[in-house]
Amino acid sequence: MYPSQTRFAGDLFAEFDGLQRHLEQLLGLRGMPSSIRAAGRGAFPAINMGSTEEAVEIYAFAPGIDPAKVEVSVDKGLLTISGERAVDTPEEGEKVSVYAQERFTGSFKRVVSLPEDVDTLKVDASYRNGVLKIVIPKREASRPRRIEVRE
């Protein structure tokens, strides 16, 4: 095989990624403000948060982790996700060559602030296809309601 070629491809992609990041920074991330707790792009795991009428859904993109070893906690309106991703790359040796090692390994911790209207006593977390999904229902009082008008 041609290790120099594999390396070249990887570096080129990394460079494009860096360029894209730089551009996004210049352009203010397409208008969306970033969270103070998001340590730039490339933090592991990446987090998306969405809201429905009933609940707040948080998606942590954490492929290849053991869900039993992930810790999810909520304290004072902050959601913390921490854990560790084991190294699954063999050591480089006489018969093993490693051409690219871009995937995250080691321990991670991400903190996101939650909207104020959630009920943190009812947090549900599930792991599927490498995505940790956390659903926190909204408090009854903050859900949209229809108010009947009396005669």
Add this chain to the structure above:
Amino acid sequence: METKQRTEPRATQQQAAPLVPPVDIIETADGITVRADLPGVSKENLSIDVDGDTLTLEATVNLGEAANVQPLYAEVRVAQFRRSFVLGSDLDTDKVNAGIRNGVLTIQLPKREQARPRKISVRAE
């Protein structure tokens, strides 16, 4: 009479560039293993193609989220992954093996028999 403007906002119609998944590439005596992080991708939303000597992996993220979800904050804004590699002729493209588990794709690219390392004995003259 004014002519109606036909300039469509093309930039907004264009799809955002797909994400480049991070990979590990390891070579052993038997072949090359590629591992790629594809969170939110299941077997059904993944395609691996070998065209000539180019291997391309394409995938779509499916989170199964509720239809009425409003984004509050997003670090992942593109739902597509794509990455290509140029393979050497020493790899047997007919025997490529791939599997995805917990959002990690593993592709095994075995070497052709004749490309595997052999010890060449030196004859004494």
